[in-house]
Amino acid sequence: MNKVEVTKDVYWVGAVDWDVRSFHGFTYSTHRGTSYNAYLIADEKIALVDTVHEAFADELLARVREIVAPERIDYIVVNHVEIDHSGSLREIAAAAPRAEIVCSPRAPEGIQRYFRLGRELRTVKTGAELKLGRRTLRFVEIPMLHWPDSMVSYLVEDRLLLSNDAFGQHLASSQRFAEDIAPEIVMDEAVKYYANILAPFSNLVKRKIPEIVEMGIQPKMIAPSHGVIWKNPQTIVDAYLRWASGAAEERAVILYDTMWGSTQLMARAVMEGIVAEGVPALLLRVPVTDRGDIMKEVFLAKGVLVGSSTINNGMLPTLAPIMEDLVGLKFKGKLAAAFGSFGWGGGAVTEIETALKKAGFRLFGSNAQLKWRPDEADLARCVSFGREFAKALKEHKAGDSTQ
Ligand code: FEO
DSSP, X not given: OOOEEEETTEEEOOEEESSOOEETTTTEEOTTOEEEOOEEEESSSXXXXXXXXXXXXXXXXXXXXXXXXXXXXXXXXXXOOSHHHHTTHHHHHXXXXXXXXXXXXXSHHHHHHHHOOOSOXXXXXXXXXXXXXXXXXXXXXXXXXXXXXXXXEEETTTTEEEEETTTOOOOOOXXXXXXXXXXXXXXXXXHXXXXXXXXXXXXXXHHHHHHHHHTTOOOSEEEESSSOBBSSTHHHHHHHHHHHTTOOEEEEEEEEEOSSSHHHHHHHHHHHHHHHTTOOEEEEEGGGSOHHHHHHHHHHEEEEEEEEOEETTEEOGGGHHHHHHHHHHTOOSOEEEEEEEESSXXXXXXXXXXXXXXXXXXXXXXXXXXXXXOOHHHHHHHHHHHHHHHHHXXXXXXXXXXX
C-alpha cells in the first residue's frame, strides 16, 4: 500500500499491521489487526504527525520518500508517547536530523526514557500553533484520554483533526476511510475500542468534546492513529457522546462459568426467563469467550448477570480477570445480579456481588443460589428470577444513575 492523500498535501504515511492479534499485553484482542496511522503535511514546512510501531519504521519512511526526502521534515509531532505510535521515533528522528520534535508538556519524560534522543524537545500547550506556510497546526492537550501526555493536532485551514487514539479502531484494512467499509464492521471495532480503552474516562470525554468545539475546532474530517479516517466525523462524535453518557441497549449479558454443569443449567434457565419477558440476552461462558469481546458486550447492554459455581468459598478463578476488568473499566449505569450453585458451602455469589458493587453497578434486589444439582422446581425459580430481572431492566435507566 502506498501513501494516501487524505486532503490536499496531507498524506497518510502509516502502516497496516495485518497480523497483530493482541494489544496492551494480551488484554485487548485485535481480531481484525490494526493500523498505526501517521500523517505527513507537505506545506512550506514539512510536519510528520505521529510515527508508527518500531517494526514499521521502514514502511513509514518509504511512504514519506514518495512525497519528500525525510531529511526535509521540519517537525515530528508526538501526540502520544505510547510506543504503538512513537516506537519508531528514534529511527525516524535519525532520518530527519533537523526536525524539531514537538510534544505535550507531559511527554518529554517518557520520550527521553524510551528513546534517549539527545535532542531538545519542544513542548506545546493547548492553543499553541505551528505555522507551516499556508496551514496552521494547532494543539490541544487531552490529558487522560487516555494517557496524561495525550494531545491532538488540528490542521486549522483544512479542519482536519489528527486525533491520535481518540476515535480510533483496531482495524487493518486496505481502505483508509470509514465510509469505504461496512459500517457495522467499523462501528463494532470503534465501540470495542471505546469500551476497552476509553470507558474509564467517559466523564472526561463528555467534558472535552464540547470544550474542543467551543475552542472553534469543528472538524470536517477526523483522522485517528488507529484504523480508518472519518470523512463524516459526526457519526463517531455522536457515538462517543452517547457512549460517554452510559447509554446502553435494553438487553442482558449473562457471564458464567461452571464446574460440573449446575451453574450452566441455571444460566440457561435465567436466560429463558429474561427472553420470555421480551428482553434479548446473550449467554457467554467466560473461559471460552474473548475477554475484550466480553467487555464490549457488557458495555453495550443495560443488564449483566454473573454466575459461578463455588470453589474455595469463592467464585471460579476463570471469572476473576473479567471481574477485575469490570471494576477497572468503570462502565456506567448497569443493572447487575449474581447467581450460582454450590455443593458443601457457598461463597461465589457473595464474592461476585462484592465485585459488581465495586464496579459501580446497581445490584438487582436478589440473587439466585442453589445447592447441588437443580431440579425442575429449582430451574423454574431460575426462570422466575430471570423474568424479574428483565422486568427491572425495563424500568432501569442506563447512564449515570447507578453511582
Ligand atoms: Fe495509547 Fe494507540 O496508544
